[in-house]
Amino acid sequence: MLKVKKPKNLQALILHLSTNFINIAPDEVDEAIYNALGIIGKFTNSDRSYVFQMNNATNSITNTHEWCAAGIEPQIDNLKNVQLIQRPWLNKKLHNKKPFVIDDVTKLSKDAVKEKADFMDQDIKSLVVVPMVSNKKVIGLVGFDAVKKPRKWKNEEVELLKIVSDIFANALIRRSMQKKIYESEEQYRLLVENLNDGIVISQNEKIIYHNRQFAEMLGYEYEELVNADYRRIYTKEGLAILEERGRRREKGEDVPSRYETIFKKKNGEHLHVEANVRIIDYHNMPATFGIISDITERKNKERYQRKLEVELLKHQKVSSAGLLAGGIVHNIRNTLTVIIGRAQLLKQKFPDLKEPNIIISSANKILQIADAFTKKAQKEQIEKEIDFNLNDLLKTEIVYFEANQYVKNRVDIHLDINPSIPKIHGHYIDFSHAISGIIEFSVNAMEKSTQRKLQVQTDWDEKNILLKITHTGKQLPEKDMSSVFTPFHSFNIFAGKRIIGKEHLSTMQLFNAYILLERYRVKFQIETDSENQTVFTLMIPVSG
Incomplete structure (x- = not known):
């Protein structure tokens, strides 16, 4: 049984939740989610907190986890296989992959008639929902409900829900993959190769928290990265990306939470990763919370594919140039030879006439270009x-x-x-x-x-x-x-x-x-x- 204590502040809450979900066993995920829903529900004074999971095959969602405050009627048994095709407004909101906040259900627009009826049937006055996303696909949602009375949701509550959504999504996907290891050794191998997510929190240029997976993917012992300068793990290109994101954030621009960068392993090798980051408040100062995934293999495949595309384009151009050099250029040379010959005869007949010299000079320039083109095409066709x-x-x-x-x-x-x-x-x-x-x-x-x-x-x-x-x-x-x-x-x-x-x-x-x-x-x-x-x-x- 997982022991849960209510954190005293938002920063402690985030650290507590992320720590609880590190290396969690598959049979403990449900209990951990129930406990987490209770903690964040009480922390935000919500009446109900919940998780829905998506069934992409049927385009439906099911309420799989729920916490309710005292006196609030549970809805989990009533919300199975909710069809999104019948709820186009909700379907669109979820697939936008962005949080949506409703401070007053009664003021929902006309295109949310079905959803408004659903919410009112559950006595919901206000709610905030964050889609759970994994590999760019919506796999469910996490939300808070206000049942007793309408309320306005704070920005920090929405940001908390975003972080919780990422943690739950990773835990659910990890559990789904872990369960498959019992079906075959191949699925177990895929699990080992792909479950390399690391968790790291940095502040004031120092790594103030990280899990063992993060250290291992970079080739360090866990203790070597405790309070280490975060720049130690970045390549030159990675630091440039980080600095550019900082500049954009200072200008008030929208900076994506997911982005790709390059880390430097202990042995100097480069590691391509996808970082899913949030700016949080830790001890009244901003800090960066990140979930890190190794994408080196994917980048290598993309790079190889691009090489093949460049090679194909190169040989297509060579083939076209060869045909042109062998046909059109040959005809151009023959025509120009005739033109030059006629111009020379004209020059002999009318020595004071300037035009023959101009014709001969222009034709020779065209011949020079044709020769250069032929030379270029011939050399480009040499395969060795x-x-x-x-x-x-x-x-x-x-x-x-x-x-x-x-x-x-x-x-x-x-x-x-x-x-x-x-x-x-x-x-x-x-x-x-x-x-x-x-x-x-x-x-x-x-x-x-x-x-x-x-x-x-x-x-x-x-x-x-x-x-x-x-x-x-x-x-x-x-x-x-x-x-x-x-x-x-x-x-x-x-x-x-x-x-x-x-x-x-x-x-x-x-x-x-x-x-x-x-x-x-x-x-x-x-x-x-x-x-x-x-x-x-x-x-x-x-x-x-």
């Missing part, structure tokens, strides 16, 4: 790794870009190369697509700039070939500077999405560059120089 010169690749890409009249007439391109750089060993197509993507991103960034200057530089030292691409266009947001060339930043935008907003399409080119060149251990940097120009730096290891 080869040695190639980065400077030659850049010259080809610049000619290719200058074939676009917008780029040629409105963008001032400077190529500053070191002719002594060593050759690169790899797939030509990986480097051509990655670099052209960054150049195209830079050109697009200068669309609305008064000054459009693109500078491409190469150099090298003993360890790396250095490629710098500088543009005078729109700068990336400061928060993206350190993470734009990382899988974490990009997956939040692109993974699993079929439709991508226009504002993110250009950023995808940077992500693709990272995906294409990470196999060659290329390091990426992005910064703003003293003239407020954006500088992309690629450090390409010298082949040994």
Whole structure:
């Protein structure tokens, strides 16, 4: 039998509830929920507190747990298999996945006729409900009722219910999974692999509470994280995400309670996690309460899927370019040869006429572009790794870009190369697509700039070939500077999405560059120089 004492304040209540549900046995979950409902019901002076669980197959909810104050009639036996299809207002509220507060049931809108009748049949005057959500699906709800008289619910009571909803949802899902271990060894294996949720509370940059699962997932002994600096467990990218959330919160923006970040394990490895956090008041000071789930395997799968998508896109482009180079370009060359020949005859016949020289010069420029295109297509079709010169690749890409009249007439391109750089060993197509993507991103960034200057530089030292691409266009947001060339930043935008907003399409080119060149251990940097120009730096290891 679980022993329960009524906490003295909200902070003690939250710690008490979260502690009671850590490592709780499956056969103790119901009792723990009943006890918790009694504690929070008394703490908030509610007349009734309860849990409903969802049956998605029948789109219905059932009252599974209930606490009632003295003199309040229980309703649990009357609320089985409540059909949501007959209660569209309630159904919509639940699937919005947000709390809803009703201070006076009699003032419900006309579209809640059925729900209003249900509430009044139960003598409910006021209520507050928070959906229980797991893996983005509604699995039930937790609520408070006022039966004796209407009342207004305090914000801290709603926040308490949110935290309780998360705790109950985790406990119920965990119990559901734990029960399945008796059915097969495979289900037991899945349970062990997936039940790695940690609980942590931090305040004043210190971890003031954590459970053993949290320490274990990070590779620490429990005692090593007691009162530890919370920044110790964050990567550079994770800290940047945390700071950005803090800035948004200070501005009064709506910051999602669930978000993905990257922790650093004791051995230095990165750990992708989903954090479900709430800001609570602890000893009259704000603190962060978090439930942490390891999502590394899911992120690796998403990353692999994105790699396959990039590879498919790359080969589709190569196939199209090969067909174009083999057909259309050939016809263009033949036609231009005829034009140049006729212009030369015209020049011989009329030596003072200027037009033949203009025709010959223009035709030769088109031939130069066609040759560059053919050279690019031919090299991109080579399936094996080869040695190639980065400077030659850049010259080809610049000619290719200058074939676009917008780029040629409105963008001032400077190529500053070191002719002594060593050759690169790899797939030509990986480097051509990655670099052209960054150049195209830079050109697009200068669309609305008064000054459009693109500078491409190469150099090298003993360890790396250095490629710098500088543009005078729109700068990336400061928060993206350190993470734009990382899988974490990009997956939040692109993974699993079929439709991508226009504002993110250009950023995808940077992500693709990272995906294409990470196999060659290329390091990426992005910064703003003293003239407020954006500088992309690629450090390409010298082949040994």
